[in-house]
Amino acid sequence: MKIIIITGPSGSGKTSLAKKLMIELEDCHIISTDDFYKTGKISNLLAKFIVSYFDRRISHNDKLLKRTINEILKNKKINYLYKYDFIRKKTEKIYKKKSFIKNLIIEGIFTLELLKFISKKDYLLIRLKIDKEICMKRIKKRDHIERGKSERSSIENFLKAWNIYKNKEKYFRINKKGKELIFKKEPDINTILKELSNKTQ
Numbered sequence: 001m002k003i004i005i006i007t008g009p010s011g012s013g014k015t016s017l018a019k020k021l022m023i024e025l026e027d028c029h030i031i032s033t034d035d036f037y038k039t040g041k042i043s044n045l046l047a048k049f050i051v052s053y054f055d056r057r058i059s060h061n062d063k064l065l066k067r068t069i070n071e072i073l074k075n076k077k078i079n080y081l082y083k084y085d086f087i088r089k090k091t092e093k094i095y096k097k098k099s100f101i102k103n104l105i106i107e108g109i110f111t112l113e114l115l116k117f118i119s120k121k122d123y124l125l126i127r128l129k130i131d132k133e134i135c136m137k138r139i140k141k142r143d144h145i146e147r148g149k150s151e152r153s154s155i156e157n158f159l160k161a162w163n164i165y166k167n168k169e170k171y172f173r174i175n176k177k178g179k180e181l182i183f184k185k186e187p188d189i190n191t192i193l194k195e196l197s198n199k200t201q
Helices: 014-024 041-049 062-075 132-146 151-169 189-199
Strands: 002-007 028-032 078-085 090-098 103-107 123-128 178-183
Touching: 002 014, 002 189, 014 028, 014 103, 014 123, 014 189, 028 062, 062 078, 062 103, 123 189, 132 151, 178 189
Parallel strands: 002 103, 002 123, 028 103, 123 178
Antiparallel strands: 078 090
C-alpha cells in the first residue's frame, strides 16, 4: 500500500490536492486529520480558554486517528469514516465500506505528528509551502462558508494558526524510508504521480 502524507499550513491546498490525487490513483482512500478533533464538554471548555485551541495537538484525538490508520494498513479496507462538524463541534461516525485500498492519503495540519508513527513504512511526504497571502485569502472564503466565521475572526485565527504550524514544522524530519516533495507554488500532479510510480519499482 502506498502512503501519501500531505502537510502544510491552513489554506495551503491540502484537501484540494488530496481530491485531485484520488481521481488519478486507483483504489484510493483519504483521511483528513480535521475529522479527528476531540469532542465533549472538556474540549469545548478548553477551546474557550486556550488560544488557537484547534490548531494545537491538545485538541486532536491522536489515538483514534492512529487506530483508524492501523486498521486500514492491516486489512486494506475500512467500513466507516469520521466527519467532524466545525459548527456543532461534534463528530459523526458514518458507516461506508471501502475495500481493496491501494493508496492511502492522509492530509491535514496534524500529519507531521504521524511521521514517527509510520516510520517503518514507505511513504511520500508532500509539503505545501504556499505563499501566506494566498493561504489567508483561501481561509477567509472557506471559514465564512463552512464554519460561519466573520472575516475579522477568520484572519485573526489564521495568523495565529500560521505561526503555530510554522514553529512546529521546524522540529519534524522524514526518516530513511520516507521521500519528500516540496511545492512552493501549486503542486504538480504529474511530478507526484511519477514519484509514486518510482516507489513501486
